[in-house]
Amino acid sequence: MSPGRYLATLALFALGAMAVPAHAATIQIVMENLVISPAEVSAKVGDTIEWVNRDVLAHTATAKNGDFDVTIAPNKTARSVLSKAGTVDYYCRYHPNMKAVLTIAP
Template identity: 85%
Template sequence: MSPGRHLATLTLLVLGMMAVPAHAATIQIVMENLVISPAEASAKVGDTIEWVNNDIFAHTATAMNGDFDVTIAPKKTATSVLSKPGTVEYYCRYHPNMKAVLTIAP
């Protein structure tokens, strides 16, 4: 192999390593005693939200802008993957006093 070819191969290898995407995170949001915790959370597009319902009745995570609407059965967990950036206010349709905010970075 010529020296120029080694340099080209090395350059492609380095660029390929830089292009590896970061791993998505899982953010846990808990609903318990008619409270969403944390009330303010941050995530990135591609992250997974793990909705945990520790109560004895169903809850929802319903975005006020229509971005998501997840129903979580009593004592169960549901997941959703974030696909769009923005600040999303959401609440439980069954218990409208349960409110929170999710800030999603690109």
Template identity: 85%
Template sequence: MSSGRHLAILVLLALGAMAVPAHAATIQIVMENLVVSPAEVSAKVGDTIEWVNKDILAHTATARNGDFDVTLAPKQTATLVLKKAGTVDYYCRYHPNMKAVLKIAP
């Protein structure tokens, strides 16, 4: 086998052995007309949740387990990077009927 061909095979093997990192996603959740949409989201650790408040009222995204408490002023956006796996129920402290669930995979 020629040395050039041998080198090409080694390079291909090395490239194949490299792990390709997964790209984190940004998932948008809209709060509008006192409704959280979508009400259930599946995400992964490292993904970013972007809440968009389209209402003229302030809202929160408050985790029942204490993992996060994000306040959104009217017509504002807030983001949160997910740090741990699990199912998190959250709601708006100002409007408790606004409820949603994040299912976070490792």
């Protein structure tokens, strides 16, 4: 392979590597003993939240701004993918003292 062709191939490879999107993360939020933990989470659009309910009571993750409302049965897990950036205060509709904040970056 000629040096010019080698450099062109290397440049195309580097551009392709830069275009690869970052992998989305899965972030676990646990509801146990009527507490949401962690109470503050940072995530990105495209990440998955894994809501884990370790209590014997049902819980919800209800965004105060209406962005999401997830019901999690006792001792079960639910998942949702984040689709909108912003800071979201959320709580459990059944137990309003359970509160947390989710900060979602673009």
